[in-house]
Amino acid sequence: MPRLFGTDGVRGLANHDITVELALSLAQAASVVLGKGRFADGRRASGRRPVGVIARDPRVSGEFIAAAVAAGFASSGVDVLDAGIIPTPAAAFLIGDIKADFGVVISASHNAAPDNGIKFFAVGGTKLPDEVEDRIEAALGQQKLAPTGVEVGRIRRFADAEDRYVVHLLSTLPNRLDGIHVVLDCANGAAAGISPEVFTDAGAKVTVIGADPDGYNINDGVGSTHLDVLAAAVLEHGADVGIAHDGDADRCLAVDHLGRVVDGDQIMAILAVSMKERGLLAENTLVATVMSNLGLKVAMAEHGITLIQTAVGDRYVLETLNERGFSLGGEQSGHVIMSAYATTGDGILTGLHLLAEMARTGKSLADLASIMTVFPQTMVNVRGVDHHKLKSDDVIAAAILTAEQRLGDTGRVLLRPSGTEPLVRVMVEAAHQELAEEIAESLAGVVRERLSF
Secondary structure, eight states, rough: OOOSOTTTTTEEEEETOOOOHHHHHHHHHHHHHHSSBBBSSBTTSSSSSSSEEEEOOOOOOHHHHHHHHHHHHHHTOOOOEEEOOOOOHHHHHHOOOOOOOTEEEETTTTSSSSEEEEEOTTTTTTTTOOOHOOOOOOOSSOOOOOOOOOGSSSSOOTTTTTHHHHHHHHHHSSSSOOTTOOOOOEEETTTTTHHHHHHHHHTTTEEEEEEOOOOOOTTTTTTTHHHHHHOOOOOOOOHHSEEEETSOOOEEEEEESSEEEEEEHHHHHHHHHHHHTOSSSEEEEEEEETTOOOOHHHHHHHHOOEEESSSHHHHHHHHHHHHTTTOEEEEETTTEEETTTOOOOHHHHHHHHHHHHHHHTTTOOOHOOOOOOOOOEEEEESSSOOGGGGOHHHHHHHHHHHHHHHHHHGGGGEEOOOOOSSEEEEEOOOOSSHHHHHHHHHHHHHHHHHOOO
């Protein structure tokens, strides 16, 4: 049976995969696993009920899913603080800021509006390790906590959630953003109510697009998965830079003044070099995933920075940051973790610090991004296949070996099953775009032939 939790919580089609019943059961199971220090009747050894924070993005299904999660927590003796619509990293920050016992975000990130997801956070606002998620999954269907009387949890509005987060973001900046004109694409998502305010307060001139969420238009033609819209807006308004978030604002991708995309690898390169210059890059090390462009490794070596690569997923980057005390890491997709200020990827925080580096140096984003040469890269998503058999297929393994031998030291190949969708991702880097595309399509064809249902 496939694992319920993917690389970023439990995700699927709302009211089909992510049902009221599942949300309720997950909240009850999480209360058992994460609510440490309990007596058998649900009371806390410390004499107080545990506290859980709930947040969501604006998609319409989040309303009933959040209600189900709140019911599951409260019926298990957890006091609920409902933060409403705020970014995922805001929820993570708030869990740590108020010393809550755990929390949950209802979001499907960059996915379309019909999807949704449930992401749990532990004390301190950190994502759960695989083994803890497995314990929650194992607790589904088992005996639930069922306190009565004064031990039943309460559900209250987290009234100052946004204000706490805004103050925190502004407190991290090394300098103001005066003189920079930025276009913000909020993806009609959770950033819409916060990102424009923060960038304005930090001194930037702000033009906003994708900031009219109606519950159905999240990520619809806007946001980090539709950067052409942002590029056009930057050129139209003559802005210095564009910043794009995804639905729950844990990502940041950028566009320079010429409308060219600056991805997560390039953003990490800029921040890593800046932090090293200012003595803030712990052990002169950057942590990224195996999906990062080969050009990032080359650029970091040129600047005396060590690059450590992890499995795909910002949670694995975060685990390495925490275990070894590093200060910067992230993914090509724009999940960037600055561990001095956040416990997860934070798109608004990343955008602020990227613009702060522009203001500090007086350089354009194009100039800053030139420290890294991006190797041509092609990604092919192969749908309608049994991705669980990917690693055990000898024919696919042989095809990968042949491709790697052909590329030699001038490129690389990576095939992996998606953690959030039923597909296989085929990624190829090469010295030339045509070669990358040729090899990627060839490998994708082998995957389709071998793994199609």
